[in-house]
Amino acid sequence: MSREFPRKIAIIGGGYSSLAAASLLSHHGLEVDLFEGHTYLGGCASFFKRGQYKFDCGATTLSGLMPGRPLHSLLLSLDVKPENICQKLNITHLETPMKLHLSTGKSITRHRHFSTFMEELAAQFPGINHRRLWQRMKELEARLWEVIGASQHFPPKSLSDLGNLLKPRIIKKVDLGPQAFIPLKTHIPSHYPQELKDLLNEQLLISTQSTLKEVPTLLAAMGLTYPEDMHYSFGGISTLAYFLKETIEKSGGKIHLRRKVKEVIPLGKNKGFELVIQKAGNKEVRFHADLVITSTTIWDTPKLFKGSIKERFEEIHKNKDKGTWGAMTAYYALKTKSPQNILYHQIHYKNDPTFNRGSLFFSFSHPDDHERAPQGIQTLTISTHCDANRFYPHIDKSDYEKIKQAFQSLCEEKLKEIFPDEFEILHAEIGTPKTFERFTNRHRGLVGGLPHNSKNNILTFPAQETYLENFYQIGDTTFPGQGIVGVTTGAMILAGKILKKNFLTP
Numbered sequence: 090m091s092r093e094f095p096r097k098i099a100i101i102g103g104g105y106s107s108l109a110a111a112s113l114l115s116h117h118g119l120e121v122d123l124f125e126g127h128t129y130l131g132g133c134a135s136f137f138k139r140g141q142y143k144f145d146c147g148a149t150t151l152s153g154l155m156p157g158r159p160l161h162s163l164l165l166s167l168d169v170k171p172e173n174i175c176q177k178l179n180i181t182h183l184e185t186p187m188k189l190h191l192s193t194g195k196s197i198t199r200h201r202h203f204s205t206f207m208e209e210l211a212a213q214f215p216g217i218n219h220r221r222l223w224q225r226m227k228e229l230e231a232r233l234w235e236v237i238g239a240s241q242h243f244p245p246k247s248l249s250d251l252g253n254l255l256k257p258r259i260i261k262k263v264d265l266g267p268q269a270f271i272p273l274k275t276h277i278p279s280h281y282p283q284e285l286k287d288l289l290n291e292q293l294l295i296s297t298q299s300t301l302k303e304v305p306t307l308l309a310a311m312g313l314t315y316p317e318d319m320h321y322s323f324g325g326i327s328t329l330a331y332f333l334k335e336t337i338e339k340s341g342g343k344i345h346l347r348r349k350v351k352e353v354i355p356l357g358k359n360k361g362f363e364l365v366i367q368k369a370g371n372k373e374v375r376f377h378a379d380l381v382i383t384s385t386t387i388w389d390t391p392k393l394f395k396g397s398i399k400e401r402f403e404e405i406h407k408n409k410d411k412g413t414w415g416a417m418t419a420y421y422a423l424k425t426k427s428p429q430n431i432l433y434h435q436i437h438y439k440n441d442p443t444f445n446r447g448s449l450f451f452s453f454s455h456p457d458d459h460e461r462a463p464q465g466i467q468t469l470t471i472s473t474h475c476d477a478n479r480f481y482p483h484i485d486k487s488d489y490e491k492i493k494q495a496f497q498s499l500c501e502e503k504l505k506e507i508f509p510d511e512f513e514i515l516h517a518e519i520g521t522p523k524t525f526e527r528f529t530n531r532h533r534g535l536v537g538g539l540p541h542n543s544k545n546n547i548l549t550f551p552a553q554e555t556y557l558e559n560f561y562q563i564g565d566t567t568f569p570g571q572g573i574v575g576v577t578t579g580a581m582i583l584a585g586k587i588l589k590k591n592f593l594t595p
């Protein structure tokens with residue numbers, strides 16, 4: 090390394106975690122080069138186009154923009170006013186974020202405002218003190234963001250991190266600690282009807298990848314309350330990602346698309362790394378960096394190395410993919426007879442033998458979002474969790490097609506059941522874990538991140554620091570992971586540490 094401090098930074102991947110880290114580091118004067126293998130940025134929160142339609146490919150709900158939440162804090166750290174950016178990009182806070190259609194036929198509207206949502210629950214499930222649980226969730230969520238915001242050393246991974254957590258502002262919140270381990274199940278009264286437990290389970294699964302039995306209460310608090318913070322982004326979920334791209338480029342950072350990092354070669358103590366990068370036409374280029382941050386999953390990171398380093402990374406994370414999910418997705422363009430104004434719907438059903446899961450998540454484009462579909466047409470992305478192992482190590486073409494067809498039938502059956510006669514299907518296509526593997530380079534198409542549970546908790550979750558000096562991991566398989574909010578938090582924590590190392594103030 091030619092300098093005393095690591096100033097030349099290479100970031101692998103162009104998803105939200107990488108863009109958040111790159112924007113902060115370049116904003117504070119470090120030399121940043123970001124390499125993305127795909128044509129578009131956004132990773133699991135990216136998009137694809139089909140003629141006049143633009144589809145969100147994975148993530149569809151944008152949260153974290155309320156004050157004190159990660160995207161809000163990120164924008165403030167970049168010296169921009171979140172309200173101005175939301176206005177400029179046409180990102181709107183949803184009053185009625187979501188509707189839940191239970192398998193028993195009930196439907197429940199998730200209102201943004203707490204009291205209205207409590208009234209809705211009381212009307213649907215009378216005789217239960219809903220406020221007790223939900224108020225607790227709301228308080229825990231708010232207090233947790235305060236701890237994360239105040240410490241920037243969460244979770245503690247070193248003595249210095251622990252020291253930081255002992256600040257008076259944080260120590261006051263020490264009672265939160267046990268909630269990082271106690272499963273939410275222990276807070277659920279025994280008289281809760283199964284229907285209500287199912288509702289909680291399905292809501293937790295889409296936000297935390299876990300269920301009542303396993304999910305730690307603190308994470309459950311974030312997962313259950315996030316609809317309050319849900320925003321609709323005109324143009325798609327990647328609009329903000331492209332805003333971060335602009336910010337990075339304005340501060341001198343460079344974004345290289347269609348550049349897949351094939352290999353990372355450590356050059357020895359204080360000498361940095363050489364990256365072997367594949368360009369179009371299978372040409373290779375080499376790039377030198379003092380410090381490398383990768384957003385590859387913990388199963389893909391070993392593939393960046395050779396020999397004993399590869400083996401060591403494999404050993405560190407072996408068996409961590411247990412309980413991790415793949416996704417089945419469906420993409421529709423629908424001619425709407427009466428436009429759908431509640432844009433997000435979770436449709437619960439009794440376990441389906443093909444997918445062994447119990448809900449579908451529907452995300453419509455706004456009827457006035459003409460960047461995504463022309464007047465009178467709405468796009469729809471449907472997703473559900475699935476067992477990715479059904480597709481690996483090998484699946485016959487005919488079995489693969491059968492799974493896709495079965496999923497398409499399920500989606501269309503539910504579409505007709507919940508929205509009878511409201512739509513005409515103009516375009517349909519299906520995505521599988523193989524699709525995610527191809528477009529995001531993720532091992533076995535595993536998405537959504539590591540579920541937080543008794544095995545993967547704040548103490549055992551994969552760390553950002555690795556055993557290689559100046560080589561770091563971010564993204565949804567390292568702490569705190571999960572969703573745009575989680576990966577942005579992780580990226581901000583790491584960027585803060587790197588800036589401090591360079592004597593720059595985050």
Ligand SMILES: Cc1cc2nc3c(=O)[nH]c(=O)nc-3n(C[C@H](O)[C@H](O)[C@H](O)COP(=O)(O)OP(=O)(O)OC[C@H]3O[C@@H](n4cnc5c(N)ncnc54)[C@H](O)[C@@H]3O)c2cc1C
Nearest residue numbers: 102104106126132133147148149150350536564565572573
């Ligand atoms: C179906 C589905 C629905 C979801 N719904 C939501 C939601 O509604 N809200 C929400 O907040 N989250 C949601 N998520 C989760 C969220 O999308 C992810 O957790 C988050 O976007 C992950 O960001 P990341 O940066 O960690 O990784 P990724 O998004 O996977 O980005 C990694 C990037 O790195 C690139 N890459 C990988 N290897 C290389 C390499 N060797 N060289 C160069 N580039 C490389 C990939 O192409 C990719 O662009 C959903 C995910 C899925 C799949």
